[in-house]
Amino acid sequence: MTNQKTAPIVSKKLLLPFVLVTFLFFAWGVPGSMTEPLISAFKDIFKGMSNFQASLVQAAFYGAYFVWAIPAAFLVKKTSYKTTIMVGIILYAIGAYLFIPASQAQEYNYFLVALFTLATGISFLETSANPYIIAMGDEKTAVQRLNLAQSFFPFGSWIGTIIAGQAILSNLKSAEDKVDMTVKQLATLQTEELEILASPYSYIAIVAVVFLVIFSVTKMPAYKDDDDENFFAVFGKNLKKRRYLFSIAALFCAMAAQFGTFAFMIPYLKEYYVEAGELVKGGRAGELLAYGVFLFMIMRFVCTWLMKFIKPNKLLAIMSSLAVFFTICAILFPGNIGGVCLILVCGCVSLLFPTIYGIGLQGLSSVETKIGASGLIMTIIAVGIMNPVQGFVIDKTSINISYICTLIPFIILVFYGLKIEKFSNRKA
Numbered sequence: 001m002t003n004q005k006t007a008p009i010v011s012k013k014l015l016l017p018f019v020l021v022t023f024l025f026f027a028w029g030v031p032g033s034m035t036e037p038l039i040s041a042f043k044d045i046f047k048g049m050s051n052f053q054a055s056l057v058q059a060a061f062y063g064a065y066f067v068w069a070i071p072a073a074f075l076v077k078k079t080s081y082k083t084t085i086m087v088g089i090i091l092y093a094i095g096a097y098l099f100i101p102a103s104q105a106q107e108y109n110y111f112l113v114a115l116f117t118l119a120t121g122i123s124f125l126e127t128s129a130n131p132y133i134i135a136m137g138d139e140k141t142a143v144q145r146l147n148l149a150q151s152f153f154p155f156g157s158w159i160g161t162i163i164a165g166q167a168i169l170s171n172l173k174s175a176e177d178k179v180d181m182t183v184k185q186l187a188t189l190q191t192e193e194l195e196i197l198a199s200p201y202s203y204i205a206i207v208a209v210v211f212l213v214i215f216s217v218t219k220m221p222a223y224k225d226d227d228d229e230n231f232f233a234v235f236g237k238n239l240k241k242r243r244y245l246f247s248i249a250a251l252f253c254a255m256a257a258q259f260g261t262f263a264f265m266i267p268y269l270k271e272y273y274v275e276a277g278e279l280v281k282g283g284r285a286g287e288l289l290a291y292g293v294f295l296f297m298i299m300r301f302v303c304t305w306l307m308k309f310i311k312p313n314k315l316l317a318i319m320s321s322l323a324v325f326f327t328i329c330a331i332l333f334p335g336n337i338g339g340v341c342l343i344l345v346c347g348c349v350s351l352l353f354p355t356i357y358g359i360g361l362q363g364l365s366s367v368e369t370k371i372g373a374s375g376l377i378m379t380i381i382a383v384g385i386m387n388p389v390q391g392f393v394i395d396k397t398s399i400n401i402s403y404i405c406t407l408i409p410f411i412i413l414v415f416y417g418l419k420i421e422k423f424s425n426r427k428a
Contacts, residue, residue, distance in 0.1 A: 007138035009145045014136045017220050021136075022149040024085065024129050027211065028122040029156025030163070031096065031204060033262070033293060035061045035115065037164035037286055038197075039391075040266045044172045044282065045193045046108055047186070051267070053108075055391035058263060059384035060112040062255075064119035065126070066381035072127035073374030074231055077367065081132040082220045086212065088124030093208035095121055096201040103198035106190060114201075123377060130357055131373040135223050135366070143312045143358035147304040150354035154297035161293045163200050165286020169266075171196050174281060223366065231371060238364065238372045243423040247360025250416040251379040253409035254352040256386035257323070260406040261345050263387050265289050268330075268399045273339040288339065292346030299350035312355045317417025323348035323410045327403055334400035345406075352413070363425030 010018045039054045076084045095118025102110035133149045134142045172193050178186060238244050269285040280288070306315055326345045330338040357376050361369050386405055393402040 007141050009141050009148060010137055014221065016218070018133070018136055018149070020215060020218060020220075021085070021129050021132055022152050023211065024089075024125050025149055025151075025153040026156035026159075027208070028092070028125055029153040029158075030160035031118055031201070032061075032122070032153075033157035033160035034164045034168075034200070035263075037161070037169055037266060037289070039263060040270075040282060040285075041164075041168055041172060041197055042108065042111075044174070045190055045197070047178075049108075051391035051394045052388055055263070055388045056112060057115060058259065058387040060115045061119040062259070062380045062383035062387075064116045065123045066378045066384070068120050068123040069127050069374040069377040070235075072124040072377075073371050075124070076128050076131075076370050076373075077231055080222050081128045081135075082215075082222075084124055084128040085132075086216060088121045088128065089208055089212045089215065090121065091124060092118060092121030093205045093212070095119070096205035096208065099198040099201035103194040106194055118201075123380075126380075127373050127377045130354075130377070131361065131369045132223075134358065134361060134369065136221070139362065142362065143355060144304060144307050146354040146358045147300065147307065147312075147351060151297070151300040151304060154293060154300050154350060158290060158293040158297050161286065161290040165283055165290055167200050168197050169286045170283030172282060229367060234368055234371045235375070238368055238375065241364075241425045243363065243420065243425045244360050244372060244375070246416065246420060246423060247356050248375055248379055250413060250420075251353070251356045251360065251376055252382045253412045253416075254349070254356055255380050255382040257406040257409035257413070258349040258352055259383040260386055260390050260403070260409075261327075261342060261349060262289070262292070263383075264390060264394065264399060264402060265292065265342050267394070268334075268342060268403075269339050271399050272334045273336055288343065292343040295343060295347040296350045299347040300354075303351040303355075311421075312351075313359060313417045313420050315417075316351060316355050317414050319348045319351055320410050320413040320417060324407065324414065327407045327410060331400050331403050331407065334398075338400060342403075356416075359420060361425075368425075 035057055038057045042057065043049050043051070043054045072084055072088070075087065095114055095116070098114035098117055099111065102114045130146065133146050137145055173189060178189070181189065266282065266285045266289055269280055269288050270282065271279070273280050273285070273288065275284070303315060303319070323345050326341040326348065329341040330345070333341075360376055361372055364372050390402045390405040393405060
């Protein structure tokens with residue numbers, strides 16, 4: 001046990017900038033959590049779509065993180081955190097708006113373009129906002145500070161899950177409802193359901209524009225660098241630091257495990273979870289997923305508090321060990337027990353991203369942190385890689401067996417949490 005509170009998590013003079021940047025974590029949590037239900041939604045709307053095809057939603061969304069993380073970090077270095085954040089908000093708004101023409105065109109690929117654009121904006125936001133929060137105070141409280149800011153991400157995720165469940169999934173017809181429909185009726189229904197799917201994103205675009213105006217007129221700390229070292233030279237130097245490099249690998253595993261758990265929870269519940277003698281349908285499955293996201297949100301605050309007494313890496317090892325246990329139960333006992341275990345896994349993964357992210361950047365200089373952020377954000381491509389793999393495993397085996405794809409990363413994270421203290425970023 002250790003007490004890490006040697007300085008305020010956030011000073012009073014930086015409270016307003018901290019609050020505004022923290023709102024961004026909430027803002028990208030909303031559409032981020034809506035991508036998992038979209039897998040189920042697109043399968044229901046587009047007849048004959050496989051789990052692999054539907055999971056390309058995740059490939060488009062999280063692939064954008066990989067593509068744009070380095071350009072975003074480059075923009076941070078050349079301009080400022082504020083400028084990069086504003087660019088991210090603009091792209092975020094455009095991507096959300098593109099859902100409207102995509103629904104009118106009724107083309108699945110157009111939705112993938114909209115998701116990619118939306119996620120491009122989020123990539124700029126994540127690459128700039130995370131290190132910005134770390135810079136707003138003492139390095140010794142950086143992991144706590146980032147966990148506090150990131151605590152509002154699951155709140156956004158919870159809201160997004162509720163929106164997806166109540167505004168989208170609960171308004172879609174089930175496969176059974178479509179059995180007796182004519183071709184013309186199915187075509188009309190598809191048009192209506194795609195409009196339902198796109199509607200929440202139009203409101204997201206409006207909120208983004210309003211926040212852009214607020215952010216643009218607010219004075220924010222700059223944190224300029226005197227170091228003119230070449231971008232890629234610094235990036236290469238970072239990759240020689242074992243703490244940073246191992247954290248990249250750990251964050252890849254964390255993203256694969258976390259989003260693999262969330263992405264296929266609705267199909268898992270619809271396949272195995274029984275209430276009143278019947279399997280639950282999409283809307284109710286969405287509500288159960290919302291319970292998991294709510295637990296994720298609460299545990300982010302709980303873990304931030306626990307870090308006053310337990311070292312972040314040790315706490316990560318503990319929560320990852322619990323995730324291993326609950327995931328094994330979900331694999332071996334498909335049904336209500338397995339469903340409850342997956343909800344509990346949602347609580348276990350709450351600290352993964354901000355904790356590994358903060359640990360990975362500890363000991364780096366200001367310019368190394370700005371550039372190093374891109375390498376860590378790029379690991380979110382794990383979702384775009386592993387979710388289609390998990391979808392493929394489902395097509396070939398079953399949903400419960402597919403959770404082996406999250407079990408293995410959780411096991412790796414246990415060892416990361418136990419061993420990472422041995423490595424430092426201060427020496428290559």
